[in-house]
Amino acid sequence: MQNNYSRKFKSILLFMSLLVGLTSYAQDIHFTFANAQNTNSDGNAYYEVDVMMQTINTTGSFKLGSGQLYFTYNTAAFGTNVNASSSFEVTQEDGYTCGQGIDLAASINIYGGFTTNDNTTSRVSWAFSQTFSSSTFAADNINEDATKLCRIKIKYTDASEDATFMFESGANYTDQFFTACGLADGGSTATANCTTEPGIQLVNDSFDSVGATLSNTDFEFVTSLSLFPNPATTFFKVRSENEVLEQISLYDVNGKKVFEKSSNQKEITIDIQKLKAGIYFAKIISNKGSQVKKIIKK
Numbered sequence: 072m073q074n075n076y077s078r079k080f081k082s083i084l085l086f087m088s089l090l091v092g093l094t095s096y097a098q099d100i101h102f103t104f105a106n107a108q109n110t111n112s113d114g115n116a117y118y119e120v121d122v123m124m125q126t127i128n129t130t131g132s133f134k135l136g137s138g139q140l141y142f143t144y145n146t147a148a149f150g151t152n153v154n155a156s157s158s159f160e161v162t163q164e165d166g167y168t169c170g171q172g173i174d175l176a177a178s179i180n181i182y183g184g185f186t187t188n189d190n191t192t193s194r195v196s197w198a199f200s201q202t203f204s205s206s207t208f209a210a211d212n213i214n215e216d217a218t219k220l221c222r223i224k225i226k227y228t229d230a231s232e233d234a235t236f237m238f239e240s241g242a243n244y245t246d247q248f249f250t251a252c253g254l255a256d257g258g259s260t261a262t263a264n265c266t267t268e269p270g271i272q273l274v275n276d277s278f279d280s281v282g283a284t285l286s287n288t289d290f291e292f293v294t295s296l297s298l299f300p301n302p303a304t305t306f307f308k309v310r311s312e313n314e315v316l317e318q319i320s321l322y323d324v325n326g327k328k329v330f331e332k333s334s335n336q337k338e339i340t341i342d343i344q345k346l347k348a349g350i351y352f353a354k355i356i357s358n359k360g361s362q363v364k365k366i367i368k369k
Contacts, residue, residue, distance in 0.1 A: 108120075123282070304369045
């Protein structure tokens with residue numbers, strides 16, 4: 072009887088030690104933003120920022136599996152339902168963790184299944200999955216050094232508004248990341264089998280959105296710039312309180328450049344008498360940056 076009790080007790084201790092060992096493997100992960108900037112292309116203004124990921128609290132490193140993030144944004148600047156309106160883009164080029172390739176061939180991406188969805192009118196989600204097994208890349212790709220996970224690009228509907236962009240960190244939107252799945256010795260080209268060899272859910276995540284703030288140069292240029300009258304019939308003026316205007320370009324709704332004028336003043340007048348009535352976009356370049364504003368020709 073005593074031997075049976077002893078064996079049961081030892082079994083319980085062994086189970087508990089395995090459970091503790093498994094639990095202690097989980098890392099504390101931390102998400103931040105970096106390299107926030109305003110950009111312009113095809114007559115449109117965009118806000119761009121890198122999503123950064125790292126471990127904290129001396130919890131080591133690991134191979135990344137799948138994950139999902141939620142972001143909230145200022146609808147006055149970017150409009151509503153940015154995914155449905157094709158205003159939201161996430162890229163993962165070479166040099167970003169989600170753009171990493173397997174060791175055997177860098178052109179074969181470890182991660183795929185990239186998905187974006189509107190969660191509410193002012194919140195959007197981005198998710199990815201693991202395509203190839205943990206055995207296809209030898210080194211841990213998440214550690215205590217902040218590394219670029221992906222890059223966000225979101226189109227302005229009104230670039231004069233505050234470009235507020237933040238992580239959603241409510242209880243329902245955290246703990247969405249896992250370590251890599253698949254056998255460690257599964258082979259150099261093995262696909263991920265996350266059903267029979269799942270990764271471990273990471274339940275200690277934190278978020279800091281401070282890095283999403285634009286630099287003072289970008290902010291000052293946006294807030295000091297005015298375009299009037301708007302709508303206009305024969306002309307409009309562009310005025311900057313602080314910066315010298317270097318060039319104004321006008322684009323139609325199809326992205327075709329229809330007008331361009333150079334300047335070295337803080338105010339410039341644009342003659343639009345020959346343009347057809349409609350919506351245009353003015354790309355304004357100063358000695359401190361660039362900005363795009365919408366102008367309506369009556």
